[in-house]
Amino acid sequence: MLLAIIVAVLAAVIAIVVIAAALAVKANRSTPSVGATKGVSQLDTVGVGTSPFERRTSARAARDGEVTVGSSEDPAAAKKPSDGLGTRFAAVGALAAGIFAVLASKLWTMQILGNSEYANAAEQNLYTTVKTPAPRGCIYDANGVPLAVNRPAQAVLADPEVADNRDVVRRLSTVLGVPVNVLFQRIKDASGGAQSLRVLGQDVRLRDVAFIAEHADAFPGVTVEERSLREYPYGALAAHVLGYTSNVTPEIMENKTEGREILSIDTVGTAGVEATYDSYLAGEHGESKVMVDANGRRISVMSNIDDSKGSDVYLTIDARAQYVADRALADLIAPREGVIGTGKGCKGAVVALDVTDGSVVVMSSFPTFDPTNFTGAFSQDLMDKYNSEEAYAPLNNNVVSGQFMAASTFKAFTSLAGLEYGFASESSSWNCTGEWDGFDTGVVQKCWNHAGHGTLDLYGGIVNSCDTVFYEIGKAFYDHGPEGSGDLPDTALQEYIEQFGFGERTGVDLGGEAVGLIPTPAWKAEHWRNVPSEAVWRGGDYTNMIIGQGDVLVTPLQIACAYAGVATGTIMRPHLLKEVRNSAGETVVTFEPEVSRTPQVTEAHLTYVRNALHDMVRESHSVAPLFEEAGIDAAGKSGTGEKQDQNDTAWFVAYAPFDDPKYVVACVVEQGGGGSDTAAPVVAEVMAELMADAAGTSTVTIERVAGSPGESVEIAVDSGGRED
Amino acid sequence: MAELPQIHSVHKSQRALDSRGSHRSPGRPERPPLVALVNWPFLLVVALVVSYGLLVCWSAVQGDADYSFNRQLAGVGAGLVIMTVLWRFDYRRLANMTTALLVINVVLILLPHVPGLGTTAGMGARSWIKIGMQVQPGEFAKVTVVLFAASLLARYQGTLDDWREYCKVLGLLLVPFACIMTQPDLGTGLVYMAISAVVLVMGGAKARYLLLTVVAGVAAIAAVFAVDELLKYQLDDGTWEYRLLKNYQRGRLLVFLNPEADLSGDGYNLAQAKIAIGSGGLFGKGLLNATQSTHGFLPEAPTDFIFCVLAEELGFMGVVLLIALYAALIAICLSIARAADDLFGMLIVMGVVGMWLFQILENIGMDVGLMPITGIPLPFVSYGSSFMVVNFALIGLIGSVWSHRSIQGRKAA
Helix, strand or coil: CHHHHHHHHHHHHHHHHHHHHHHHHHHHHCCCCCCCCCCHHHCCCCCCCCCCCCCCCHHHHHHCCCCCCCCCCCHHHCCCCCHHHHHHHHHHHHHHHHHHHHHHHHHHHHHHHCHHHHHHHHHHHHEEEEEECCCCCCEECCCCCEEEEEEEEEEEEECHHHHHCHHHHHHHHHHHCCCHHHHHHHHHCCCCCCCCCEEEEEEECHHHHHHHHHCHHHCCCEEEEEEEEEECCCECCCHHHHCCEEECCHHHHHHCCCCCCCCCCCEEECCHHHHHCHHHHCCECEEEEEEECCCCCEEEEEEEECCECCCEEEECCCHHHHHHHHHHHHHHHCCCCCCECCCCCCEEEEEEEECCCCEEEEEEEECCCCHHHHCCCCCHHHHHHHHCHHHCCCCCCCCCCCCECCHHHHHHHHHHHHHHHCCCCCCCEEEECCEECCCCCCCCEECCCCCCCEEEEHHHHHHCCCHHHHHHHHHHHHHCCCCCCCCCCCCHHHHHHHCCCCCCCCCCCCCCCCCCECCCHHHHHHHCCCCCCCCCCCHHHHHHHHCCCCCCEECHHHHHHHHHHHHHCCEECCECEEEEECCCCCEEEECCCCEEECCCCCHHHHHHHHHHHHHHHHHCCCCHHHHHHHCCCCEEEEEEECCCCCCCEEEEEEEECCCCCCEEEEEEEECCCCHHHHHHHHHHHHHHHHHHHHHCCCCCCCCCECCCCCCECCCCCCCCCCCC | CCCCCCCCCCCCCHHHHHHHHCCCCCCCCCCCCHHHHCCHHHHHHHHHHHHHHHHHHHHHHCCCCCCCHHHHHHHHHHHHHHHHHHHHCCHHHHCCCHHHHHHHHHHHHHHHHCCCCEEEECCCEEEEEEECEEECHHHHHHHHHHHHHHHHHHCCCCCECCHHHHHHHHHHHHHHHHHHCCCCCHHHHHHHHHHHHHHHHHCCECHHHHHHHHHHHHHHHHHHHHHHHHHCEECCCCCEECCCCCHHHHHHHHHHHCHHHCCCCHHHHHHHHHHHHHCCCCCCCCCCCCHHHHCCCCCCCCCCCHHHHHHHHHHHHHHHHHHHHHHHHHHHHHHHHHHCCCHHHHHHHHHHHHHHHHHHHHHHHHHHCCCCCCCCCCCCCCCCHHHHHHHHHHHHHHHHHHHCCCHHHHHHC
């Protein structure tokens, strides 16, 4: 630095000396003789006189025809041309002085008086705060089995302006292997905000990233950033519980909760616990103060606050049992390459709860998806397939969002209603002929056993799932209702059933929960308001409802919760969160079990129904061996929902151990056939695994679960008739 | 040029008179004192300004591959050679070459229009020619414009009091301006105007005429805007295109009037220039530490906005030093002009004074928001070897005026 100044000064001095010397040498040599110089007054040119540099001999001057004439003027009379222009010289001088003064004073005001303001502006130019996305917390099962983790991935980002540069887009297309028009689409997609960097490639190979970095000049406006992407070690395992993350969209920005900072570079949980516990999982953005140039390129990092990974969420899920359930459903419904229709049914769900605290230990839904497909390169093909009708909505969580007819699983609650209202007792008995027309309408309602069960009491009605017994109880509700004696409201049965949580959300910590439906006269009038003939509340509505058919809709989770209520007398709020641990490994949140509801049930009635459910499992020729084999003393109920022109909906729900209930497991398979045949084996298998896991004797190894391909073949209708 | 008035008198060669009276035997060399041939204060100030300018330029071009400091040094080297040649050259030889100078001017300025020779660079103005390297003939024409204006006015012997002659002179002085506006290059055109104006004033034009010219000039500018408003036409994309002033020129004028109007284009340049200057403070951020230019916030830092680099790096003290050097340079030039023997020589010096003053005012003035933004380089500091050579040529001419003044004048001085 100093050297440069010295060199410059020296160079200047040397230059001056050399020039001066050159001039001096020339001047010394010049010897203009008197005779050689010409008299100016004779010349027709203006101002040309002699030069001190000129060296002309008289001979040479003579040759040139120059004549020298002496001037007669007195030297003293010589006038300078500037003599008469004093004012104008003064004016120019004043102008110059004025210019310099104005400039200097203006600079004074800017550099001295306004310095701090401009210094701030320069600082603002120079430093920018850059926020970096933080990796999300991981998701584990109750035992610490990782369900969703992170892996580093290279994302290629571009300024929106890159769209103006076709060459760059073409080069990127070659490197990333993405068609040019797709890249243009991605650049034009302003969903992350008009000025946001556009993600052109999310999980780019290191080789390609290195190429872009090496040829940065060929890719103006293109940057590469390391992002962390979700990785799911077991694929589709518990996919509906985990949900998935998405890039930020304007809707997400609009709906974000207070205190949650979302940048367009983030990924946000949009389904499953990724969404529910997004605020725990999302980390703190890293913040660095960087020095940038006018093009926004980083020059150096001034200060840096590292991003901190989000907290880890531990779920109540038992990954091994979950795996068993996921596998069982997949094997049952789509045994061949995941194509629905190659097995039994079109969709299904398994849910298992810890009845003591409401922990959801298994939540399996089929068809399913691999959340991996929602990270990195997003396959539109697969998305289109999933949105088609033949995929049977793989993204839908059938456990909480699927609504199914309850079928005979409902009978546990309707029999309790009958007992409570005195329409049935331990001593009452009915005769089942297989057909029933209690209302004398001529429309015969059938028991599933068309041959009839003969004479049986309520206990037998539950164990054998005899419809006739329940038709009678339903009729009793009708007879005591407004159409009959009038001592009961026409919603007495419904209100009793609703004590177990039907027709209401269970409050599980997942979005998109369905309510289900317990039909009431008001609902029916509203539903059929355009068809008045159908809108009338009839006796048949009771008899349909009481066997869980007709308009009754429940979610598998509602059934599981309600059976937990039967098993223990209280219903805990189902939940998936076990605890939250921060990045230091400290437990910061622990889920506190809470009682969701306590049905008003006479203990004796409850015991009566429990025993009947116990015997149902023990005495059923198809169900009993399943649980016996596994050494499980369970109580449960099958259900088989009938729908015209479709296979039956298979249900089975059981809780165990009977003496000291721990788990309740429910399984539904739409169009799966009979409940005992189709659903009960799944329930038994899952229950066995849960018991083994609790006892520490499980031998299951969790493997990767495949997502459904979104394909199906036509489901053959098996008109075999119902067999509860 | 035949219509130009006859010369009524010529100055005597004082030198000839002097030599005759000095009773020296013919043939013996006369030794004019060295100190009289070289104006040492002038040379010293020039050396300081050039060194200071090189230092700032060196700092400004660091880290920018588009500029080469060696080219700037080469410009200084070539300039020194040309300066020395011109210093020794008797400027009076050019005195009655008015017509030739006018022709040279026109040819030089119109050169970029020659197909195959002219190229456009920067704003799309045809200001450049390619002869091995890119040069701007309009820059070199500054020398010939000075000479042309001086020789034109010198013919009137300091009294231009006939309004028809005045109009003729005015018309001839506007020729180079008209030529440069075909490129178009308003900045250089304004420099020609500044040279012509000072030469006109110092050439003895009647004060009333000058006043009328200023009034007429202001009226003409107003008229240009008014007529432009009438002539404008709409383009296909809905924007208006003007015929007389380019849109960017209008934009610069409007930005000058209202700097906040356009913070991305010219307004951005102005804002960044002001930030650079203001953030310099009293002593600056130190050489090479100008964040505004090194990080690209300041556009064209080594050329048009080099003053900002100086102001940012060396602060108010550095700026005042430059202004002081300029002031000294102008003051010395004024004294040389006063000492000149003949009107031609005096007008050459004053023309150069006018040019430097205007370029300094415009270049620094635009940086601080006092003048509209125009691409005019800062003498001796801005990057650009063409202009560096031009400045050295002008120094050479001034030196020639000093060296060729009469002995008597020297003795008196």
